[in-house]
Amino acid sequence: MLDDFMTRAVLAGIGVALAAAPLGCFVVWRRMAYFGEAIAHAAILGVAISLMLQISVFAGALMVALLMAWIVTLLSGKNYAMDTLLGVLAHSSLAFGLVFVSFLSGIRIDLMAYLFGDILAVSQYDLAVIWLGVILVLLLMYWRWSALLISTLNEEMAYASGLNPKRDKIILTLSLAITVAVAIKVVGVLLIIAMLIIPAASARIFARTPESMAIIAAIIGCLSAFGGLEAAYIFDTPAGPTIVCIAAISFVTFNILGFIYKSIRQ
């Protein structure tokens, strides 16, 4: 079954959608979209470094993503507003990454594959790494779910309940870096944030609790991955961006449905 590239692509897409759902909810609730983008853009620098050193792209991307998260934490609250700082770091690391890649003469590298994903080229090894990361992220999210929710609502409330919001934030950042690293192959560094945010934002329309929002986001994400691959096959379009397009269309559809539902109830 895993011999078929289409099956592997669907499984990879579904894996990333599952990990992105609960994580994406926190990115939305804690307004970390720009932070996530900085981490994702840093990953391209990681890709360049791993190609240069000939180590695993997953490992390189994960390392640099975590390094970026650490730098952001160090610099935050110093001289610049958070969004300025993140804007500087996100785009500089993207630019440096692209320049680094251009130094790698000899092997011809398909940069587009890292920027927008190359889900149809997912190997069995890639699939194993992706699902390993996905399961790890899902376990971390399940374990810290309530604690993260409380510290999202109010940090002092979390401390008073005997929790450690600082540690939980590190776990959230780690999960984000893992998701970015395993999603590079699927949607690429430029569209990872879309996979985190769009399903979660669409799920918000009909969710009444945090848990239902995560579950609906997972369903939307999986359907987008599946539908996107189908559409890419039919229309012969790039798979990663098509997946994101399907998610975006579901976002608009859900909002219209939500609006109609509200109007009827009034």
Next chain:
Amino acid sequence: MNLIRIENLCVNYGAKAVLHGVDLNVNAGEIVTVVGPNGSGKTSLLRAIIGATSPQKGKITLKDNLKIGYVPQRLNFDSSLPMTVERFMHLSNNINKKECFSALEKAGAPDIFKSQISQISGGQFQRVLLARAILNKPDILLLDEATQGLDQPGSALFYKHIEDVRRETNCAILMISHDLHVVMSTSDRVICLNGHVCCSGTPASVASDPEYKAMFGAGTAGTLALYQHHHDHDHDHSNKEVEPNA
């Protein structure tokens, strides 16, 4: 037995000392209010007690296994986070539905169990926060300007409710507040804070303290007297069986 014992507490933010040489004890069952102007270190004091800020110097001793109920000023969630009152009550408590519901009923807000938190009124919201904080039967309640955003009758009602909580559960209460007159009349002890403890004691003694008057103006004392009159009056009617603090 002291629930909380604070000795010579010093807290810095960067180079700035926000608290220095603060001594404070809270005993079982007493209501202690911390008042002070903005930037006087009130919130830093609470953050140090719950371990969110580590002190530069000094010692904070909590009773073994002290259960803390915390009522925050507000929650930082926007409309992107769906949360029913019911789910919120369950968040950090392993408590069944029935207990949650009766806690809300007691707080006077049983009909909002299924409502989204973002859609309830400010007064209901504060009652939900309080109901959640006392679900775990804490030994002490910490309140950080819990009535901000409520109007005067609203906060008066809220403090009345806190007194009820104390009476029913004998839980100690340490609160920070701006609503000087309302708060002071419900407190056993008032701590006037401005980086250090300026003065402390019964509401009446603090209100007449020159340092307190210098900080808040003499006018406040007048309002306090006026409010206490109303408050006592109210008690005469409705709560005849109220015992003095245990």
